[in-house]
Structures are given as C-alpha cells and as structure tokens.
Amino acid sequence: MTTPTANHPQEPIRVVIVDDHPVVRSGMHTLLAASPCIEVVGESSNGDEVLTMVENTSPDVVLTDLRLGPGGDGVDVTKAVRGAHPDVAVLIITTFDHDADIVRAVEAGAAGYLLKDALPDEIVAAIRAAAQGETVLSAEQSQRVIDTLRVGGRPPSERELDVLRLVADGRSNDEIAKALFISRATVKTHLGHLFDKLDVDSRTGAVATARRLGLID
Known part of the structure; x- marks a missing residue:
C-alpha cells in the first residue's frame, strides 16, 4: 500500500461515497467520519447521481464500489468523474480481487483499487494518498496489472x-x-x-x- 509522505492537509479531505448497499455505505461513512483528516460530503447509491453530487459538493476523492447494479459500475463512475473533473481522484473499493477488474480501473483513471477487507487505517491512508495525487496500488497489484496488460496484447x-x-x-x-x-x-x-x-x-x-x-x- 502506498503511504503518503506529506503532512496532513490543513483542511479535511472531502470524500463522496458510492455504494449500492445502504449498510455498507453507512459503515464506510462511520469509518471515515472517525478520521479527523476526512470529511464525508456526500453519499450515492448509484453511478447516475455521482456527477451531480461531485458538482454540488466539490470532493477531493470519490470512493466507489466496483459493482453498482443497473446504474453502471465503479469503472463507469471513474470515467465519468475523471472526464468531467480531472482534479478529483477516484478510488475503487470492492470484494472482487480480479486482475481484469484492476486493469479496467487503472485504465479508466482510478487512483487505486482497494479490497473491502482492508484495515481502516489502510483505507484512510489510501484516501490521503489519492488526494495528494499518488497511485494507490500495492507492488503485487502493480505487477498483476503489468502481467494482464501483457496478455491483453x-x-x-x-x-x-x-x-x-x-x-x-x-x-x-x-x-x-x-x-x-x-x-x-x-x-x-x-x-x-x-x-x-x-x-x-x-x-x-x-x-x-x-x-x-x-x-x-
């Protein structure tokens, strides 16, 4: 996991959470709200609402689930957000540890790819790193991306x-x-x-x- 080296920003990192499961969304909100360096400024259950929410709340980071049901997936959210607001980082968090999904996320412009069993400190550190423009991929994930792209040729x-x-x-x-x-x-x-x-x-x-x-x- 990439660990940010800079000091905490003066202002909290503004985060929008996107997940189609209310319990998961609530749990993530509670987890992030416990960190003094993060402020949750919005929540969405699907990808269709994200651009409007980003425009209304001006987040630094969008934290989105990979599988979002009929409203598109986390890769679609990444493409939409990065296309309209390239200064906003997108982190994908999921239970699916598939190389092809990681590659899709990276190619769409995601700052990183996390699993939902990550420790709270790891999730907070990843958000801080993404907000500072860093890539949030472990060495193993980076190598798997390279391997998958090689096969993808x-x-x-x-x-x-x-x-x-x-x-x-x-x-x-x-x-x-x-x-x-x-x-x-x-x-x-x-x-x-x-x-x-x-x-x-x-x-x-x-x-x-x-x-x-x-x-x-």
Whole structure:
C-alpha cells in the first residue's frame, strides 16, 4: 500500500461515497467520519447521481464500489468523474480481487483499487494518498496489472477460452474435441496458442493463470 509522505492537509479531505448497499455505505461513512483528516460530503447509491453530487459538493476523492447494479459500475463512475473533473481522484473499493477488474480501473483513471477487507487505517491512508495525487496500488497489484496488460496484447479467443473451460472441468483432448465438434488436432492447436498467450507450459498453469486474470471462472 502506498503511504503518503506529506503532512496532513490543513483542511479535511472531502470524500463522496458510492455504494449500492445502504449498510455498507453507512459503515464506510462511520469509518471515515472517525478520521479527523476526512470529511464525508456526500453519499450515492448509484453511478447516475455521482456527477451531480461531485458538482454540488466539490470532493477531493470519490470512493466507489466496483459493482453498482443497473446504474453502471465503479469503472463507469471513474470515467465519468475523471472526464468531467480531472482534479478529483477516484478510488475503487470492492470484494472482487480480479486482475481484469484492476486493469479496467487503472485504465479508466482510478487512483487505486482497494479490497473491502482492508484495515481502516489502510483505507484512510489510501484516501490521503489519492488526494495528494499518488497511485494507490500495492507492488503485487502493480505487477498483476503489468502481467494482464501483457496478455491483453494478444487476448485468447472465445473458442480458445471454450477449450480452456473444458480443460478446467478435467476433460481430455478427445472429450473436448467431441464437446466442441472439432478435431483433436484443433484442440491441441488451441492449447498451444493458449500456452503462448498466457506464458505457461502446462494445462494446469493455463487454467490457474486464466482464473487469476479473470478470463474464466
């Protein structure tokens, strides 16, 4: 976790909380209100209200859940806020630790990506860091972003992922060929492409890497 090095600002950091679960939103408000360096200036249950709330409250940081239901997700919130108010930092906080989601958040302009099981001090430190223009990603998360972007240059095709899902189910090449109505040689070709794209040398490694990157369940 990046830790800010500057002193506390003279004025509290103004934060808007976006989460579609009222209990979670209330709990986060209580947690942040206990910090003397943070002032919660607004709450929203969906992404549709965020831009209006940002314009009305002038926050330093928007703290948004990743999954927000029909009103868009945290990545949509990030794009909207950063597009209209580039001086406002956006932190995404979620229970989903998928590499693909982290990359989407970073590419949208999020200052960082936190898990909801983070300690209160870590969440406060992340908000302070984001408000000061710092990136809030652990060394591990940064490396995972790099790895995912590397794979993203040549993403597996949908047919290759179909093959990989069946591999994950424990199917043999013959069984995969029969299930997908392709030849056994074609299955081997797809696996070869997957090994190359995921930078692995085994079926087990391909499944593990694809799951870590959020390519398959």
